[in-house]
Amino acid sequence: MKKTLLALIGLTALTNLAPAAPQTFDFKDPKGVNNIVFKLDALLEATQGSANGITGSVTFDPENPALTKGKLVVAAASLHVPNPMMKEHLHGGQWLDVAKYTDITFETKELKNVKTSGDQTTADVLGTLTIKGVAKEITAPIKLSYLKNKLGQRVPNLKGDLLVIRSTFTIKRSDFGINPAAPQDKVSDEIELALSVAGAAAR
Amino acid sequence: MKRTLRILALVVALAAVSVWLATGASRGWTRTSAPVKTVDQVTGLEGIEYRKQFLPGVDFLAGALLGAAFLGGASLLFGNKTKTQH
Numbered sequence: 001m002k003k004t005l006l007a008l009i010g011l012t013a014l015t016n017l018a019p020a021a022p023q024t025f026d027f028k029d030p031k032g033v034n035n036i037v038f039k040l041d042a043l044l045e046a047t048q049g050s051a052n053g054i055t056g057s058v059t060f061d062p063e064n065p066a067l068t069k070g071k072l073v074v075a076a077a078s079l080h081v082p083n084p085m086m087k088e089h090l091h092g093g094q095w096l097d098v099a100k101y102t103d104i105t106f107e108t109k110e111l112k113n114v115k116t117s118g119d120q121t122t123a124d125v126l127g128t129l130t131i132k133g134v135a136k137e138i139t140a141p142i143k144l145s146y147l148k149n150k151l152g153q154r155v156p157n158l159k160g161d162l163l164v165i166r167s168t169f170t171i172k173r174s175d176f177g178i179n180p181a182a183p184q185d186k187v188s189d190e191i192e193l194a195l196s197v198a199g200a201a202a203r
Numbered sequence: 204m205k206r207t208l209r210i211l212a213l214v215v216a217l218a219a220v221s222v223w224l225a226t227g228a229s230r231g232w233t234r235t236s237a238p239v240k241t242v243d244q245v246t247g248l249e250g251i252e253y254r255k256q257f258l259p260g261v262d263f264l265a266g267a268l269l270g271a272a273f274l275g276g277a278s279l280l281f282g283n284k285t286k287t288q289h
Contacts, residue, residue, distance in 0.1 A: 033243045033250035045231070050238070050251045080253060082234035083260075147246065154245045164246045198246040 022061035025163040025199030027054055027072060030155060034197040036074060040173075042188040047086070051104075053078025058108075058199055060163050062146050065121040066114040072197065074104040094179045096132055105130045112139075119146040125167070131176040140169035151200050160202040167195040208278035212271040219267030223259050233260040 027034060034054040040047040051074050058070030076098035081087045091098045108127040115122050121144040129138050143166045151160035170192050174180040179187075223229075236253040243250060 031243065031250075032252075033241070033246070033248050035251050037251070052251070080236075082236045082238070082253070082258075083232045084235050086232060145246075150245055154243070162246060164248060166248075196248045198243070198248055 022059050022064075022067065023161060023163075023201040025058045025060060025070075025161075025201045027056045027058065027197055027199040029054065029198065036196070037194040038079070039192040039194075040188040040190070041192075043185040045186050047081060047187065049079060049081035049087075049090075051075070051079040054197055056105075058163060058165070060144065060146065062119075062148070065116050065123070065144060065146075066111050068111055068121075068123075068125075068144065069108045071105060071107040072195075076102055076104055094182075096178060101132045103130075109137075111142075119148070120144070121146070129171065129176075131171075132178055134176045136171075136175055138169070138171065140167050142167040151202060154198075155200065158200070158202050160200060162198050162200055164198045165195065166197075167193075169193055205278045205281040205283065208274050208281070212274035212278070215274065216268055216271035219259075219264055219271070223264045226258050229258055229260045231260050233263045234258040 032052055035050050035052045036054065037048070037050045053075030054072060055075075056070060056072035058068060058072070060068045060070075076096050077091065079087075079090060079096065079098070081090060089095055093100075106127055106129050108125055110126050111123040112126060113122075113124045123142055123144070124139050125142045126137065126139050128135050130136075145164040145166075147162040147164065149159070150162045151158050154162065170190050172189050173187075173191055174189050235255065235257055237256040237258060239252045239254050241250045241252060242248070
């Protein structure tokens, strides 16, 4: 009995000392909070909208955030602007053609300039952004917040961790063939994107 | 008829301007939904939901004023009533 107890204590101690393994966070958000906001500030007209059809997964190791990798997918049809005609055009063939190109994806390649302080990590992520079938390598600044044991507070009856990712960066619609002929004084070529997503890793 | 059309044109123009002003005098396009921001207490993320709301923009105002002008213009097609003298 004594030996069994000692073995159990030893095993527990070893488990606690063992380095944390990389965790895979699922970004399909049951609360529907995950979103990406897009802003186009042209000379004559400003356009703003958002998308919330976000899925994907990210592998994150709290002990080594530099090894973070993953893929996020935005359902193109979930892009919303408050004007119904503008939304119809946005989803149409000249602009995003959401019927043909159903997903907008971002897949990481590597993280650079990684700085970690406590549960917060900032870095520049290099990855491939694919919009309307055009893949382009981009670098974007990201902020990762690792929320240990917080999943239960968000989704009752579940234990696990959360990973929050925030990023704001700019792309050019002409780079992705999004109606490049459209006048830039009405629809800006530059699109500012602000990503705010949380993923869950249940235990 | 002429008088009725002119009154109608005035009513349409006034109603359109009043509605546009009362809903915030938006200088953008007409919107049929408005974003509502919510904050997730655990993650601190700001979520966006859209609720149905009609917010007339300059296209609504221009359309209504054009309609009023059309009504006013149509009134010119009708001649003045000839006064009968007794």
